[in-house]
Amino acid sequence: MTKKEALKLFEDKKVRTVWDDEQEKWYFAIVDVIAILTDNDYQGARNYWKVLKNRLAKEGNEPVTNCNRLKLRAADGKMRQTDVADTEQLFRIIQSVPSPKAEPFKQWMARVASDRIDQMQDPELSIDQAIIDYKRLGYSDNWINQRIRSIEVRKELTDEWKRGGLEEGVQYASLTDIITKEWSGRTTxxxxxxxxxxxxxxxxxxxxxxxxxxxxxEASATEISKQRNPKGFKQHAEVAQNGGMVAKVAREQLEQQLGRTVISSAKASDYLLPSEETEEDA
Known part of the structure; x- marks a missing residue:
């Protein structure tokens, strides 16, 4: 399951959202929505939601009160467990909040959902959104350009696997492990x-x-696959290994010049993002 966090704006006010690729649905931070509907500050919105949640629970409104909780980044940069609602749940919550902004907000939610459908039909729109998200997280333009290209290359490779009759899931993961292991010396x-x-x-x-x-x-594996037209998993595995070998040779030559390994233990949060702390939110 892949969940991607993003910030959406409603009348210049931020709403933290998460797109779930597996379920193909948006999740919205409930306190952000409550703050907009009630014109409360963050603490006021938290208190409002706690009271409303208790009332809805007493009324037996389980589809609304059984919300998911996801780690979302707060204004101070820390990650906190936060109540989120999908579109259906959020519509029901909004109906319980008397506010002149209720209808405009519902229309905004519908546009958010529509935009995502457009992105799924037009990958270029999705790439544009990815660039915005990476910039927000603090990645450099050079890294972003490489990452977007890597996504395109990965798509070409999985298209090759699909053309070869391989199954998504275990077989794709196994081939990815072979490629990664070959060039880096480590499985994923x-x-x-x-x-x-x-x-x-x-x-x-x-x-x-x-x-x-x-x-x-991955690009090498794709080109070798196009030339050899492998059949079955075993032949695709050989192609994956050969593709990884190309990058392995490049890595070893670079490391020889540098006198050190280029395989790093550093992760994005070490040099881009604020330190993450698990704290409770509304």
Missing amino acids: KEYKRLKGLKKENLCDNMTNVELALNTLA
Whole structure:
């Protein structure tokens, strides 16, 4: 499951949102919505939501009160567990909040959902949003350009796997491990462990050099696959290994020149993001 956090603006006020790729739905930070509807500050919105949540629970409104809780970044940069609602839940919550902004906010929510559908149909729009999100997180323009290119290269590679009749999921993950292991000396799991990652995306935590080498490996695997037209998983695995080998040679040559390894334990939060602390939010 992939969840991507983003900030949306309603009348210049921020609403923290998360897109869930697996469920294909938006989740909205409830306190942000309450603050907008009630013209309260953040603490006032928290208190309002606690009272409203208790009232709805007593009324037996479980579909509304059984909200998900996700770690979202607060204004001070810290990550806190926050009540979030999907679009259906949020519509029901809004109906319980008397506010002249209720209808405009519902219309805004509908536009947010529509924009996401447009992005799914037009990948260029999705890429534009990704650039905005990466800039907000503090990544450099050079890194962002490489990351966007790496996403395109990855898509070309998975298209090749799909054309070869491979199944998404286990087979894709296995081939990715082969490529990563070949060029870096570590499987994806081992690489993430080196960087201290859990559910975070590995590529989003690679340095410029690591990302460039990973992109070279996947691009090489794609081109070799197009030439050889492999059949079955075993042949695709050989192609994956050969693609990774191309990047391995490049890595070893670079390391020889530098006199050090280019495989880094650093992750994005070490040099881009504020330190994350687990704290409770509304």
